Amino acid sequence: xxxxxxxxxxxxxxxxxxxxxxxxxxxxxxxxxxxxxxxxxxxxxxxxxxxxxxxxxxxxxxxxxxxxxxxxxxxxxxxxxxxxxxxxxxxxxxxxxxxxxxxxxxxxxxxxxxxxxxxxxxxxxxxxxxxxxxxxxxxxxxxxxxxxxxxxxxxxxxxxxxxxxxxxxxxxxxxxxxxxxxxxxxxxxxxxxxxxxxxxxxxxxxxxxxxxxxxxxxxxxxxxxxxxxxxxxxxxxxxxxxxxxxxxxxxxxxxxxxxxxxxxxxxxxxxxxxxxxxxxxxxxxxxxxxxxxxxxxxxxxxxxxxxxxxxxxxxxxxxxxxxxxxxxxxxxxxxxxxxxxxxxxxxxxxxxxxxxxxxxxxxxxxxxxxxxxxxxxxxxxxxxxxxxxxxxxxxxxxxxxxxxxxxxxxxxxxxxxxxxxxxxxxxxxxxxxxxxxxxxxxxxxxxxxxxxxxxxxxxxxxxxxxxxxxxxxxxxxxxxxxxxxxxxxxxxxxxxxxxxxxxxxxxxxxxxxxxxxxxxxxxxxxxxxxxxxxxxxxxxxxxxxxxxxxxxxxxxxxxxxxxxxxxxxxxxxxxxxxxxxxxxxxxxxxxxxxxxxxxxxxxxxxxxxxxxxxxxxxxxxxxxxxxxxxxxxxxxxxxxxxxxxxxxxxxxxxxxxxxxxxxxxxxxxxxxxxxxxxxxxxxxxxxxxxxxxxxxxxxxxxxxxxxxxxxxxxxxxxxxxxxxxxxxxxxxxxxxxxxxxxxxxxxxxxxxxxxxxxxxxxxxxxxxxxxxxxxxxxxxxxxxxxxxxxxxxxxxxxxxxxxxxxxxxxxxxxxxxxxxxxxxxxxxxxxxxxxxxxxxxxxxxxxxxxxxxxxxxxxxxxxxxxxxxxxxxxxxxxxxxxxxxxxxxxxxxxxxxxxxxxxxxxxxxx
Amino acid sequence: xxxxxxxxxxxxxxxxxxxxxxxxxxxxxxxxxxxxxxxxxxxxxxxxxxxxxxxxxxxxxx
Numbered sequence: 023x024x025x026x027x028x029x030x031x032x033x034x035x036x037x038x039x040x041x042x043x044x045x046x047x048x049x050x051x052x053x054x055x056x057x058x059x060x061x062x063x064x065x066x067x068x069x070x071x072x073x074x075x076x077x078x079x080x081x082x083x084x085x086x087x088x089x090x091x092x093x094x095x096x097x098x099x100x101x102x103x104x105x106x107x108x109x110x111x112x113x114x115x116x117x118x119x120x121x122x123x124x125x126x127x128x129x130x131x132x133x134x135x136x137x138x139x140x141x142x143x144x145x146x147x148x149x150x151x152x153x154x155x156x157x158x159x160x161x162x163x164x165x166x167x168x169x170x171x172x173x174x175x176x177x178x179x180x181x182x183x184x185x186x187x188x189x190x191x192x193x194x195x196x197x198x199x200x201x202x203x204x205x206x207x208x209x210x211x212x213x214x215x216x217x218x219x220x221x222x223x224x225x226x227x228x229x230x231x232x233x234x235x236x237x238x239x240x241x242x243x244x245x246x247x248x249x250x251x252x253x254x255x256x257x258x259x260x261x262x263x264x265x266x267x268x269x270x271x272x273x274x275x276x277x278x279x280x281x282x283x284x285x286x287x288x289x290x291x292x293x294x295x296x297x298x299x300x301x302x303x304x305x306x307x308x309x310x311x312x313x314x315x316x317x318x319x320x321x322x323x324x325x326x327x328x329x330x331x332x333x334x335x336x337x338x339x340x341x342x343x344x345x346x347x348x349x350x351x352x353x354x355x356x357x358x359x360x361x362x363x364x365x366x367x368x369x370x371x372x373x374x375x376x377x378x379x380x381x382x383x384x385x386x387x388x389x390x391x392x393x394x395x396x397x398x399x400x401x402x403x404x405x406x407x408x409x410x411x412x413x414x415x416x417x418x419x420x421x422x423x424x425x426x427x428x429x430x431x432x433x434x435x436x437x438x439x440x441x442x443x444x445x446x447x448x449x450x451x452x453x454x455x456x457x458x459x460x461x462x463x464x465x466x467x468x469x470x471x472x473x474x475x476x477x478x479x480x481x482x483x484x485x486x487x488x489x490x491x492x493x494x495x496x497x498x499x500x501x502x503x504x505x506x507x508x509x510x511x512x513x514x515x516x517x518x519x520x521x522x523x524x525x526x527x528x529x530x531x532x533x534x535x536x537x538x539x540x541x542x543x544x545x546x547x548x549x550x551x552x553x554x555x556x557x558x559x560x561x562x563x564x565x566x567x568x569x570x571x572x573x574x575x576x577x578x579x580x581x582x583x584x585x586x587x588x589x590x591x592x593x594x595x596x597x598x599x600x601x602x603x604x605x606x607x608x609x610x611x612x613x614x615x616x617x618x619x620x621x622x623x624x625x626x627x628x629x630x631x632x633x634x635x636x637x638x639x640x641x642x643x644x645x646x647x648x649x650x651x652x653x654x655x656x657x658x659x660x661x662x663x664x665x666x667x668x669x670x671x672x673x674x675x676x677x678x679x680x681x682x683x684x685x686x687x688x689x690x691x692x693x694x695x696x697x698x699x700x701x702x703x704x705x706x707x708x709x710x711x712x713x714x715x716x717x718x719x720x721x722x723x724x725x726x727x728x729x730x731x732x733x734x735x736x737x738x739x740x741x742x743x744x745x746x747x748x749x750x751x752x753x754x755x756x757x758x759x760x761x762x763x764x765x766x767x768x769x770x771x772x773x774x775x776x777x778x779x780x781x782x783x784x785x786x787x788x789x790x791x792x793x794x795x796x797x798x799x800x801x802x803x804x805x806x807x808x809x810x811x812x813x814x815x816x817x818x819x820x821x822x823x824x825x826x827x828x829x830x831x832x833x834x835x836x837x838x839x840x841x842x843x844x845x846x847x848x849x850x851x852x853x854x855x856x857x858x859x860x861x862x863x864x865x866x867x868x869x870x871x872x873x874x875x876x877x878x879x880x881x882x883x884x885x886x887x888x889x890x891x892x893x894x895x896x897x898x899x900x901x902x903x904x905x906x907x908x909x910x911x912x913x914x915x916x917x918x919x920x921x922x923x924x925x926x927x928x929x930x931x932x
Numbered sequence: 933x934x935x936x937x938x939x940x941x942x943x944x945x946x947x948x949x950x951x952x953x954x955x956x957x958x959x960x961x962x963x964x965x966x967x968x969x970x971x972x973x974x975x976x977x978x979x980x981x982x983x984x985x986x987x988x989x990x991x992x993x994x
Binding site: 045048121122123125196197198199200256259260263264265266268269270272273274277278281282285303306307310400401402534538 | 938944948952959961963964965968972975977979983
């Protein structure tokens with residue numbers, strides 16, 4: 023019998039003792055199936071992660087196979103965690119908790135099994151296989167191809183029927199916070215997923231990136247966080263048998279999460295071409311979110327007040343507690359790293375990788391593990407092995423702590439190197455040991471997960487699995503408001519109104535997030551593109567487009583950004599900031615969120631094709647310390663036998679920055695160089711300001727300067743010896759892969775380079791010549807500019823290279839007559855290219871690359887000169903003269919060009 | 933736009949806090965679900981304990 027009374031907010035009902043209306047059924051078979059699937063996919067995903075981490079130290083590890091390459095494994099690692107592990111774990115908990123919260127069973131057992139098979143056999147497994155086979159999307163948290171995405175959306179629609187409908191038909195007069203999170207998580211992920219996965223395929227470049235940014239954050243904020251918090255809010259009171267501290271605060275936290283989280287997305291693209299108003303909006307939202315998390319975590323931890331002993335004893339609760347504390351720390355970290363002064367330093371570094379592992383393991387996975395352990399104990403007839411699970415907890419906690427600390431420090435190191443003028447490879451070498459530690463930190467995590475699963479299947483028998491009924495009275499303390507609980511259907515239909523409110527308000531903010539952070543910025547970007555873009559911007563050819571697809575499928579964008587930020591550090595290193603119009607044909611955008619290798623936005627016209635192909639075949643042939651994986655399956659056995667796909671990739675690389683250079687926007691003052699004090703670029707609203715970079719980039723951006731500083735080695739013998747010694751080390755690290763350790767031009771990469779790397783022992787080079795080559799590179803060859811090295815290093819290299827040539831070369835044995843003959847022959851045959859005075863400035867020299875030799879700056883050995891005269895220089899305009907000139911004539915010519923060495927005024931023999 | 937969002941969200945939170953402070957019944961209504969959740973948990977646990985015990989007895993009997 024019930025009596026009731028009305029208040030303005032709630033129909034307070036008081037019940038006499040009456041029979042329980044019946045407990046809804048729970049499908050424990052589905053729970054077991056999802057738990058099993060979650061651990062199977064988790065262990066596979068972690069194994070993917072371990073291989074990916076190992077490859078950063080051992081790039082050849084499992085190399086040579088397309089299916090096992092870094093990029094594809096990286097895609098499958100995160101998608102496996104996202105869908106396989108967390109998806110199945112959350113689904114297992116939903117089958118357990120929805121009947122309890124809704125007092126109704128889930129909609130249908132058959133639908134549940136259909137959902138299980140779709141989730142695992144139409145999403146996770148096909149997704150993995152397709153990504154491994156090269157069908158993927160190069161979008162963060164959206165790597166599975168579109169065909170799989172369709173099944174993900176279908177699965178979420180089925181989840182609405184399976185899990186949300188029971189709440190709509192609930193017999194409870196009120197809805198617990200976990201239920202709100204479950205409903206919100208399912209509905210808003212269902213809405214956000216297609217937007218984040220499909221829209222970037224339809225909206226190009228910067229505009230698409232705005233949508234991608236939203237999804238990157240929504241994936242965590244609308245999918246992972248709500249379900250994890252639903253578990254935390256359930257497990258804590260269910261274990262301590264005390265109500266949470268405040269349901270009011272929990273609901274405030276819930277609403278703030280769903281209002282604020284979607285507005286965070288653009289903080290992944292701070293200092294980018296996306297309008298600054300959207301960036302600042304996302305930063306403000308990030309700060310707001312930090313406050314929300316403080317509120318949520320305070321409420322959860324206050325719910326544990328007086329239960330510290332329980333946290334110590336109950337392993338599932340300890341997992342959840344660890345997850346809650348991690349949630350606080352990682353969220354505050356996220357809020358701080360969205361702030362511009364921090365973001366400029368740590369973005370793209372391993373700090374962010376540490377942050378994401380902290381979130382996905384420390385927060386989401388620990389809570390999911392706690393939830394699974396909690397429900398496992400309550401499945402009739404099952405228990406976990408507490409001792410094994412306890413070990414699992416400590417192994418996981420230790421591994422995670424080591425990993426996050428290690429990656430955070432690595433990120434700081436990378437940020438420090440990137441902010442300096444040190445060469446890019448220094449940042450790679452500087453964090454190599456941190457990557458090694460990170461790999462090893464994965465081992466206790468893997469062991470902990472294996473132990474956790476072992477604990478589930480090795481628990482005591484069913485006799486130990488009886489719930490302690492004697493203690494059940496402790497479940498419900500006599501607290502104010504307890505009398506208001508009713509299991510009668512709500513006569514006022516208030517619950518239905520509550521659902522309307524949540525859906526209406528949440529959908530409103532969800533729509534607002536897209537309006538504020540994607541649609542309005544997109545419109546602004548569109549206007550800017552129309553205003554700024556060159557009229558004749560070239561599109562990609564079919565080959566270049568195919569190369570772009572290969573670039574995406576191999577995960578290149580996950581190590582190389584195509585997004586130079588409006589920061590002095592970026593501009594100095596890579597060139598002018600990326601503007602929206604440059605990406606107007608990028609479907610989808612390939613901006614990237616991480617830099618292991620350098621940004622490639624300005625790759626056009628920087629390196630010759632044979633260098634690119636050699637680098638693609640085996641990066642360490644040309645960059646000794648590179649950690650880039652080899653893509654040997656794109657070749658027929660050697661770098662000079664590329665497949666069409668390899669040629670397509672290189673063709674695509676050569677388009678990066680092409681439109682900008684062809685448009686004439688890449689104006690660079692000759693002779694300008696790195697200015698350490700360069701201020702950040704003007705940003706939003708002033709594209710014209712962004713269009714003119716203030717400096718010449720450090721390297722790799724073309725714009726050969728004619729005014730290289732002349733680097734004179736030390737004159738003091740002791741100092742010179744020291745310079746030569748240091749130059750030797752620098753040469754070994756930077757030059758030996760092409761020029762060989764002895765400098766004779768026989769390095770590992772030389773076989774596939776044309777023209778061949780110079781034999782540095784066979785000629786004498788002047789300070790001016792070496793300075794110019796080191797500063798500018800050699801156009802038309804694989805020799806890149808090295809001006810990113812400190813001046814003292816370049817000087818040391820000059821000293822070392824000059825030391826390679828024996829100064830005791832035999833003096834000329836030819837007389838003046840022979841020199842005169844040589845001069846005549848030179849004027850008749852060579853002056854067109856090399857110039858009348860042998861300065862490499864003949865009438866046709868301007869159209870040649872590499873440019874003809876300036877013999878005033880380079881004195882080849884006699885044998886070398888004769889060899890070149892006889893056979894020419896393959897890969898250059900220098901032809902063989904064997905058939906046109908006699909041996910004597912070639913000797914005369916060789917002596918003549920050797921006699922030119924030195925300042926031009928000194929060679930006049932008039 | 934950013935200011936508007938911040939003001940709207942702050943106003944909503946302030947309104948909730950005011951309601952909490954001004955009307956005790958509002959407080960009661962808001963806090964009720966946390967108790968019903970515990971009641972539900974007990975109902976399910978009791979049922980599971982009963983089922984497990986019955987299964988145990990039947991397996992021992994056979």
